[in-house]
Amino acid sequence: MLDFLGTTVVWLVQMVGTWVLAGTGLILLFLRTSFSTFALARSLAIAGVVLALAYRYGFAADGLSSLTDGIIRKYLVMGAVATVVLLLLGAVYVAVGRLGARRARLRRLVVVRTDGCKVPGPLAVMLFVLASTGFLAWVMQAVEAYENGFVRVVSFGIVLLPAGAFLLLVPFSVSGTVFNAANAHPALPSLAAPFVAGAAVVGDRFVGGVIATPENLKDPLAVTGLAVVIVLSAVELVLLHRRGHGLTRDPDDVTGDAAGDSGAGDGAGAV
Numbered sequence: 001m002l003d004f005l006g007t008t009v010v011w012l013v014q015m016v017g018t019w020v021l022a023g024t025g026l027i028l029l030f031l032r033t034s035f036s037t038f039a040l041a042r043s044l045a046i047a048g049v050v051l052a053l054a055y056r057y058g059f060a061a062d063g064l065s066s067l068t069d070g071i072i073r074k075y076l077v078m079g080a081v082a083t084v085v086l087l088l089l090g091a092v093y094v095a096v097g098r099l100g101a102r103r104a105r106l107r108r109l110v111v112v113r114t115d116g117c118k119v120p121g122p123l124a125v126m127l128f129v130l131a132s133t134g135f136l137a138w139v140m141q142a143v144e145a146y147e148n149g150f151v152r153v154v155s156f157g158i159v160l161l162p163a164g165a166f167l168l169l170v171p172f173s174v175s176g177t178v179f180n181a182a183n184a185h186p187a188l189p190s191l192a193a194p195f196v197a198g199a200a201v202v203g204d205r206f207v208g209g210v211i212a213t214p215e216n217l218k219d220p221l222a223v224t225g226l227a228v229v230i231v232l233s234a235v236e237l238v239l240l241h242r243r244g245h246g247l248t249r250d251p252d253d254v255t256g257d258a259a260g261d262s263g264a265g266d267g268a269g270a271v
Contacts, residue, residue: 011151014139015158021132022162028128029173031119033112033183038236042193043176045228046200049221050172053211060212070210071167072137074200078171079130081199085192086126086179093185096248105250108184122181122188129170129179136163175200175229187240187247190233197229 059067090109097105110121120128139159146152178196181188201222213221240246 011155014142015155017135018139018159019162021135022166025129025132025166026169028120028125029170029177029180031183032177032180033114033119034186035177036182036186036189036236038232039176039182039189039193041176041232042197042229043172045232046175046197046225047172049225050211053213053221057212057214060210067210068140068163068167072133072140074210075133075167075171077202078174078196078199079133081202082174082178082192082196083126083130085195086122086181086188089181089188089192090123090184093188093247097250101250105184112183119183120180121184122179125183126179129174132166133170136166139163171200185247185250186245187237190236190240191247193233194226194230197226201226 060070093109094102094105108121109123111124112119112121136159140163143152143155143159146155175193175196176189178189178192181192
C-alpha cells in the first residue's frame with residue numbers, strides 16, 4: 001500500500017511538475033525589457049531552417065521517446081556551452097563597468113528592476129531553463145520505463161503538450177536572445193549568439209542531429225547558418241556601439257542601480 005501511494009505521489013509530481021515548469025519556463029522567455037529585430041532575425045532564421053529540413057527530410061529518430069532523447073542530448077551540449085559563455089561574458093560585463101556600476105551590473109544578471117516591477121536576468125532564466133530541461137528529461141525517461149502500457153500512454157498524453165512546446169520553443173528563443181541576456185545589457189545577446197550557434201553545430205557532430213539531413217548538406221548548412229548568425233550579431237554590435245550601448249557603457253551612460261535598470265530597454269531595434 002505504501003509503495004502504491006509513493007508511486008502515485010511521484011507520478012503526480014511528474015505530471016503536474018511538467019506543466020508548471022514548462023509553462024513557467026515559456027513565460028520567462030517572454031519577460032524581456034527589450035527584443036531587438038536582430039534577435040528576432042536570429043531566432044526566425046534558425047527556426048525556419050530547422051522546420052524546413054524537418055518537413056523535407058523528417059526526423060533522425062524513430063518514435064517520440066527517441067526524438068525527445070535526441071533533443072535533450074543536444075540541449076545538454078548547447079546548454080553547457082551557453083552557460084560557460086554567459087558566465088564568462090557576465091564576468092567581463094561586470095569587470096568593464098565603472099566602479100560605481102559594478103554591483104548594479106552584477107545584480108542585473110540575476111534580476112532587473114524596470115517600470116516598478118522586476119524581471120529575471122539572464123542567469124536566473126538560464127538556471128531555470130536548465131533545471132526544467134533536466135526535470136523533463138527525468139520525466140520522459142520515467143514515463144518510457146513504465147511497465148503498464150495504459151499508464152504509459154496516458155502519461156505521455158498528459159506531458160506531451162507542455163514538454164513538446166518547451167523543447168521546441170526554448171532553443172529558438174535562446175538562439176536569438178541567449179536567455180534574455182538583453183535584460184542585463186543590450187550587447188550581451190549579440191556577443192553570445194555566435195557561440196551558441198556554434199555549439200549547435202558541434203552538438204550535431206558529437207551527439208547526433210535531430211533532423212535526418214543528408215550528409216552532403218550538413219556541413220554547408222551548418223557553415224551557412226553560423227555565418228548568418230555571426231553577421232547579424234556583428235551588425236547589431238556596430239549599431240549598438242554607434243548608439244552608445246557598447247558593453248563598457250550602461251544604457252544612457254548612467255551608473256546608478258535604478259537609473260541603469262530603467263535604461264535597459266533601449267536596445268537597438270526594440271519591438
